[in-house]
Amino acid sequence: SQRESVAIDGWVASGKTTVAKQLAAELRFLYLDTGAMYRAVAYLALRNGVDLDNEAALLAMLAHHTIAIVPEPEATAGYRVLIDRFDTAERLFDPDVAAAVSTVAALPGVRRELVARQRAIAEQGPVVMAGRDIGTVVLPDARHKFFLTASIDERARRRQAEFHERGLDVAFDEVRAQIAERDRLDSTRAVSPLRAADDAITIDSTEMEPGQVVALMRNAMERAR
Ligand code: C5P
Numbered sequence: 001s002q003r004e005s006v007a008i009d010g011w012v013a014s015g016k017t018t019v020a021k022q023l024a025a026e027l028r029f030l031y032l033d034t035g036a037m038y039r040a041v042a043y044l045a046l047r048n049g050v051d052l053d054n055e056a057a058l059l060a061m062l063a064h065h066t067i068a069i070v071p072e073p074e075a076t077a078g079y080r081v082l083i084d085r086f087d088t089a090e091r092l093f094d095p096d097v098a099a100a101v102s103t104v105a106a107l108p109g110v111r112r113e114l115v116a117r118q119r120a121i122a123e124q125g126p127v128v129m130a131g132r133d134i135g136t137v138v139l140p141d142a143r144h145k146f147f148l149t150a151s152i153d154e155r156a157r158r159r160q161a162e163f164h165e166r167g168l169d170v171a172f173d174e175v176r177a178q179i180a181e182r183d184r185l186d187s188t189r190a191v192s193p194l195r196a197a198d199d200a201i202t203i204d205s206t207e208m209e210p211g212q213v214v215a216l217m218r219n220a221m222e223r224a225r
Helices: 016-027 034-048 055-064 095-105 108-122 134-138 152-165 172-188 210-223
Strands: 006-010 030-033 067-071 079-083 127-131 144-149 201-204
Touching: 006 016, 006 134, 016 030, 016 127, 016 210, 030 034, 030 067, 030 079, 030 108, 034 055, 034 067, 034 079, 034 095, 034 108, 034 127, 055 108, 095 108, 095 172, 108 127, 108 134, 127 134, 134 144, 144 210, 152 172, 201 210
Parallel strands: 006 127, 006 144, 030 127, 144 201
Antiparallel strands: 067 079
8 A cells, every 4th residue: 555655754843744644634544653763762762871873782772672653643743652561752752852863863774674664554554654755765656745845944933832832942043953953964864865755746834834735735636646
């Protein structure tokens, strides 16, 4: 069902996951936020004191823990992340995890492991999958591919508001700098750098509500049938 699936890639805080979750609900497809998987690896590394660039140690660590992404429409993110059966979803969006994640995500062995798990999920049925390399690497045969962008200021505003809702007050300039740095790391790494697939439709969501982006995607999908 790779072909029936929808790949959504894009920059940090471009609205990927909000839109992917809503689109999946409307289409009754599975929904997978692959960023949560990379965040779970970073979180485990921080918790276990494993060096963020020690690939062998990270893979050994992964062999000792289970990471389960459990769909849960009522949860804010639309899923729960269970690490060894404990719900860690909230913790994954803390700034320390965000600062660590691009380092572990640059390691080829870590990516190989997570991509295999992501493809296995897509085998279970049509899925709306959000990430950085979904259209290019994970589901290259997906019929529908979208690439989301928005201005850096708008993305920083969105992310700052999300932090604020969770009781974390981070200065705008700091949020903006963190986003820019993660974009830089994700788009310049050697393995599966963030880029739009050649056959992806790019959508600039700077001045759009999530619902408008979803409607635009559904229109494009209708037209491609
Ligand atoms: O989407 P989110 O911001 O939660 O992703 C966190 C990080 O995980 C990204 O900055 C990137 O380093 C990594 N990632 C990735 N490939 C994906 C999804 C996320 O490298 N498919």
